Amino acid sequence: MSEREDFLRVAGPAREAAAELAPLPRAAKDAALHAVADALVANAAEIVKVNAQDVARARDNGISEYMIDRLSLDEGRIAAIADAVRQVAALPDPVGETVRGTVLPNGLELRQIRVPMGVVGIIYEGRPNVTVDAAALCLKSGNAALLRGSSSAYESNSVLVRVMQDALRGTDVPANAVQLVPGTSRESVKHLMRARGLVDVLIPRGGASLINSVVEESTVPVIETGVGNCAVYVDADADLDMAIDILINAKTQRPSVCNAAETLLVHEGVADAFLPRALEALRAEGVTVHGDERVRSYSGDVVEATEDDYRAEYLSLDIAARVVDSLDEAARHIRTYGSGHTEAIVTNSQRAARRFVATVDSAAIMVNASTRFTDGEEFGFGAEIGISTQKLHARGPMGLPELTSTKYVVTGDGQIRA
Amino acid sequence: MSEREDFLRVAGPAREAAAELAPLPRAAKDAALHAVADALVANAAEIVKVNAQDVARARDNGISEYMIDRLSLDEGRIAAIADAVRQVAALPDPVGETVRGTVLPNGLELRQIRVPMGVVGIIYEGRPNVTVDAAALCLKSGNAALLRGSSSAYESNSVLVRVMQDALRGTDVPANAVQLVPGTSRESVKHLMRARGLVDVLIPRGGASLINSVVEESTVPVIETGVGNCAVYVDADADLDMAIDILINAKTQRPSVCNAAETLLVHEGVADAFLPRALEALRAEGVTVHGDERVRSYSGDVVEATEDDYRAEYLSLDIAARVVDSLDEAARHIRTYGSGHTEAIVTNSQRAARRFVATVDSAAIMVNASTRFTDGEEFGFGAEIGISTQKLHARGPMGLPELTSTKYVVTGDGQIRA
Numbered sequence A, B: 001m002s003e004r005e006d007f008l009r010v011a012g013p014a015r016e017a018a019a020e021l022a023p024l025p026r027a028a029k030d031a032a033l034h035a036v037a038d039a040l041v042a043n044a045a046e047i048v049k050v051n052a053q054d055v056a057r058a059r060d061n062g063i064s065e066y067m068i069d070r071l072s073l074d075e076g077r078i079a080a081i082a083d084a085v086r087q088v089a090a091l092p093d094p095v096g097e098t099v100r101g102t103v104l105p106n107g108l109e110l111r112q113i114r115v116p117m118g119v120v121g122i123i124y125e126g127r128p129n130v131t132v133d134a135a136a137l138c139l140k141s142g143n144a145a146l147l148r149g150s151s152s153a154y155e156s157n158s159v160l161v162r163v164m165q166d167a168l169r170g171t172d173v174p175a176n177a178v179q180l181v182p183g184t185s186r187e188s189v190k191h192l193m194r195a196r197g198l199v200d201v202l203i204p205r206g207g208a209s210l211i212n213s214v215v216e217e218s219t220v221p222v223i224e225t226g227v228g229n230c231a232v233y234v235d236a237d238a239d240l241d242m243a244i245d246i247l248i249n250a251k252t253q254r255p256s257v258c259n260a261a262e263t264l265l266v267h268e269g270v271a272d273a274f275l276p277r278a279l280e281a282l283r284a285e286g287v288t289v290h291g292d293e294r295v296r297s298y299s300g301d302v303v304e305a306t307e308d309d310y311r312a313e314y315l316s317l318d319i320a321a322r323v324v325d326s327l328d329e330a331a332r333h334i335r336t337y338g339s340g341h342t343e344a345i346v347t348n349s350q351r352a353a354r355r356f357v358a359t360v361d362s363a364a365i366m367v368n369a370s371t372r373f374t375d376g377e378e379f380g381f382g383a384e385i386g387i388s389t390q391k392l393h394a395r396g397p398m399g400l401p402e403l404t405s406t407k408y409v410v411t412g413d414g415q416i417r418a
Helices: A003-021 A026-042 A044-060 A065-071 A075-090 A129-140 A151-168 A186-193 A208-217 A240-252 A268-284 A307-311 A327-337 A350-359 B003-021 B026-042 B044-060 B065-071 B075-090 B129-140 B151-168 B186-193 B208-217 B240-252 B268-284 B307-311 B327-337 B350-359
Strands: A098-103 A109-116 A119-124 A144-148 A178-180 A201-205 A230-234 A261-267 A288-291 A318-324 A342-346 A364-369 A386-388 A396-398 A404-415 B098-103 B109-116 B119-124 B144-148 B178-180 B201-205 B230-234 B261-267 B288-291 B318-324 B342-346 B364-369 B386-388 B396-398 B404-415
Touching (some): A003 A186, A026 A129, A026 A151, A044 A065, A186 A208, A230 A240, A240 A342, A261 A268, A261 A327, A396 B404, B044 B065, B044 B151, B119 B186, B144 B186, B151 B178, B201 B208, B240 B261, B240 B268, B240 B342, B261 B327, B307 B327, B327 B350
Parallel strands (some): A230 A261, A261 A318, A342 A364, A364 B404, B288 B318
8 A cells, every 4th residue: 555545544534533523512522531541541551562662773773862761651651641631631622712703784693713723733753742742632622633753753652542542432532533644754744744635734843854844845734833043132221130040041941942042142231241240150051152252252261153053043052142232233133043932131121121022023022031931831821732933823832722723603694795 | 137036136125124014003004004095096197007008918918808807997996996095094903912911820921912924925816906905904914015916917016016115105114015026927926935934924815726826836824815615505494585595695696706605505305395496596697507416306407517516616607506415414515525615504493503503614604694794894804815715824804913923922020930
């Protein structure tokens, strides 16, 4: 059987399952999620055993211990994954919410209500817990999930999907609403990316190259997520103690994530007072600073910054640093090199804060707070499917409502158009 | 100079203009729109003269009188276009609206506010009034507009854009915020479609083949608009007089538009009572019915329907017709053949109405009303840039809010993440 046929063998039933799932009330979906959570715990031993095959193959392939840790499941991690599913069940159901409603002059009642997207494709790397997290968020929002994880986790993802499908068979949610895209080749992803009409939205989760290739090749609408070159701008009117705290937190509290700071911009008016302290604090945390000439004038430890440094999403203990003549120059730097994820300003000036918010075009702007707060949990959404860095449909952390579309329902008593 | 360079010569300045335009308050944008409207009227004679060149060329090329009428401008039409710009100025400004706002447990103030998209690309056919309408809606929502009309209207569009740019030079809105994509070749559209990072969203307006090619080839996020294969379903519990009125209105009031009905589905329980009357009424309006065997049993005038008829967006006095055994079969027909635009049910049954709304997955569902009401003006939005038939970002008629994105603004006093 061809890979295209393999793909259609899961995508067709997913589409049918989506139509069955869409009108289900919250109680039916929550019961299904609890059944999934229970089944994951009940089958933990088998899941761990299958996962060990992926881990062994990864070791044979010389994959780094860091990646192996991300790939590995044990009973404790499976219990945590099951708990996350129960937490999704406890969140409000976005489906059916009336977004707007009015009565038109001709007496027609107009309501715009939230409805599921239909079939959501998720393309992701590494960690098998995403298989369950993404499936749970899709089910809760009334969507069928077509999952395509990394080939390194294929056996683990297969058993997780099988356990979830078996659990769904005892519920009102059709088992076909959760499907793993068969195959591990590059070609098998392409069928998903070209499945316009079968798949309603694709959400790639992973590094910049994965996301770029999905955007380039997909005919299915894509929500770009997760690439972050975030800047901290220290304004002329900044509280410098606060600026040090925010800078160190944004850079070092968890350097491997998309909302960590990768760039420091300092107003020239506070460079003399701030940079010596900041460079010392960064060095104490083991951070390598890649600075322009003015930054380098404050310390011999600073490496020369290139254009690539300004553009870099390091995800490591590195930061690009530059002195700017004005807030507008900082905004220009961000416009030129940034990824539109999160930028922070540290300032006591109301005028500066307003201008930064108005002119910097990113998904999130932090005024006197760490970039690390751009996160669905921190924003109070309960869970997130990713952080959108595009402007269409969803921008910033995406919770359950961002996995829905809307539909207009117009009710009359025979109105026709004149 | 290459076409790619020509494109960048307008796209780069549009991007800069978008950054200047985004923070402008409503008064500045409204003043600019009034200046544009005044300039159109003041330059009407010149615009008509240039338009006559396009019309003459179209005649030489043997283009139909219908298309020539769509292409033609006179002083009356220009006055109407200017009035439409003034109406856009009178609409509320969506930019700056707080979509949600809360205070997080750690004291951070979280606000999600509407912001412009940035640069909006519009690809359209035929009528030069779209050049001005689209530019006005983009400016009002704080976006720069990159316009790409049909080659047949190139001279008309050029003079309209030049008049608008000249008018903007006397206002706070940068003249580069409205740009015509240079060139008339197929290649010149491709530069716009591949301008990811320079253009934030593309809205194709036109027929199915235009929209398909944009979706297939674009790396810029696309909002699909305007293809409509709309169905009227006459339920077992329908008021048959109402059903006739709605059917005739939906099919014949303006057959050439996307919200006209193209399909009639009749529950077998009312087929005997309804179809003879309906077929007679359709014939009286000059409509050709393409029916299945059961429909054909009621009249010798009915042509045999093929699968292509069920899929057709006729945009003419034709309709596909079928008898179905149940509401669920009607929903299945719509799922198989429909375009997800608008479907109507005629019924007195509350249960049937609820089930149709819940199971039919279209941008708009009409209960006892004509499909012709799916329209930005009719919905009270004041103006529309198009009718989205996709599920991402916007679905159904798109007004000014649908031309915006959002941004999170998080304000603190030094919060860092633990």
